[in-house]
Amino acid sequence: MAKDIDVGDHVSWNSEAGRVRGTVQKKITSEIKFKGYTVRASKEEPQYLIQSDKTPHLAMHKGSALRRLRAAAGRKKHPSRRAPRA
Numbered sequence: 001m002a003k004d005i006d007v008g009d010h011v012s013w014n015s016e017a018g019r020v021r022g023t024v025q026k027k028i029t030s031e032i033k034f035k036g037y038t039v040r041a042s043k044e045e046p047q048y049l050i051q052s053d054k055t056p057h058l059a060m061h062k063g064s065a066l067r068r069l070r071a072a073a074g075r076k077k078h079p080s081r082r083a084p085r086a
Helices: none
Strands: 010-015 018-028 032-034 037-039 047-052 058-062
Touching (some): 010 047, 010 058
Antiparallel strands (some): 010 018, 018 047, 032 037
């Protein structure tokens, strides 16, 4: 079962270079071509397009390969989660 991951979530995943962090840019729910490969995504098993935090690199991963990270103190939060202004 895929994890409940949304666009804008900050996630991490394992790569050859170690643990990488990034932000989910898009949820893919149908078969597409990505970097010359066929990504076999579906509504039942979506894949996610992720922008690396440190480089302009884009990656595609299944939800099972991703770990959602907690929002850091300095990170922007979703507008509906902000504290009311005085």
